[in-house]
Amino acid sequence: MRVLVTGATGTVGREVCRALLARGVEVRVGARPTSDVPAVLPKVTDVVPFDFTEPPSPSVFGGIDAFFFMTPLIEDQVPISQRVLDAAEKAGVAHVVRLSSRSAGWDHQSKLRAWHRMIDESVQRSSMSSVILRPCSFFQNFIKYQAKTIRSMSSIIIPQGDGLVPYIDAMDIGEAGAECLLDSEKHDGQTYVLTGARAYGAKGVAAEIGRVIGKPIMFIDVDESAAQDAMLQAGNPPWLVEAALAVFASAKAGLEAAVDPSITELLGRPATSLSEFVERNREAWT
């Protein structure tokens, strides 16, 4: 079996690749020429040029049985995704596992969440068997977006109030993705909401990181407009800033706290806990 993975150098894609390789599956990575795949996935040798912003060449999907389909944070992702799905279908790919977002299921205001929902619907309309993965916020956001301020200011600075989120480890999503890619018969037509086993506030995450690295870390509940200004000044496009603020606002409003059992059912074990995640990644914050 050969699986094509997009976004393979990213937070989730790399974990999907690792989980597939550990199961002896042949992995093809579709990546931009600028992408340093060997640095992230040294065991992957089948790397084909693939840029979401350009029509995919037939070599991308040739000989592929299943496709892990994530979309990067780009603005035209709905029509771009349709083009990618059409190419996969035309090449005879049988099965697709789509990385979506939990809030695509209920938030009809945020642009990015609406785009996720529209792409999910395109996947479900295709002739391929399909699985939709809808994870909540990743634990890895505390590395990708917060490590710098944790290191330099001993703080997590986000407009999240006391909002609780059952953060999920991207490694667990990768394992779940591999399971859904490899057993299309069992999972076809399913939409899985993926969360951790317990919801945490940003204050609790800060305290746990501080405990593990041996230095107190504060949670600063910054005002939403100040967070918006900072993100815009950092050069983020308005639609992406809106998307990020929507995540914090819904957490603050208590809309993100629910825990879903799907990950335990898919993996046959509990989701990775906050302590396990922080211990495994302690060097990211020191």
Ligand SMILES: NC(=O)c1ccc[n+]([C@@H]2O[C@H](COP(=O)([O-])OP(=O)(O)OC[C@H]3O[C@@H](n4cnc5c(N)ncnc54)[C@H](OP(=O)(O)O)[C@@H]3O)[C@@H](O)[C@H]2O)c1
């Ligand atoms: N963060 C969260 O908490 C969260 C929660 C739920 C859902 N999601 C969804 O998860 C997705 C992001 O996944 P992620 O965090 O794993 O991604 P990520 O870490 O941001 O990585 C992006 C990946 O996409 C690749 N990429 C970027 N632009 C590309 C292009 N034009 N053509 C081809 N490849 C391109 C990057 O490759 P190179 O840079 O190496 O070229 C990289 O592999 C989004 O759809 C997001 O909405 C995120």
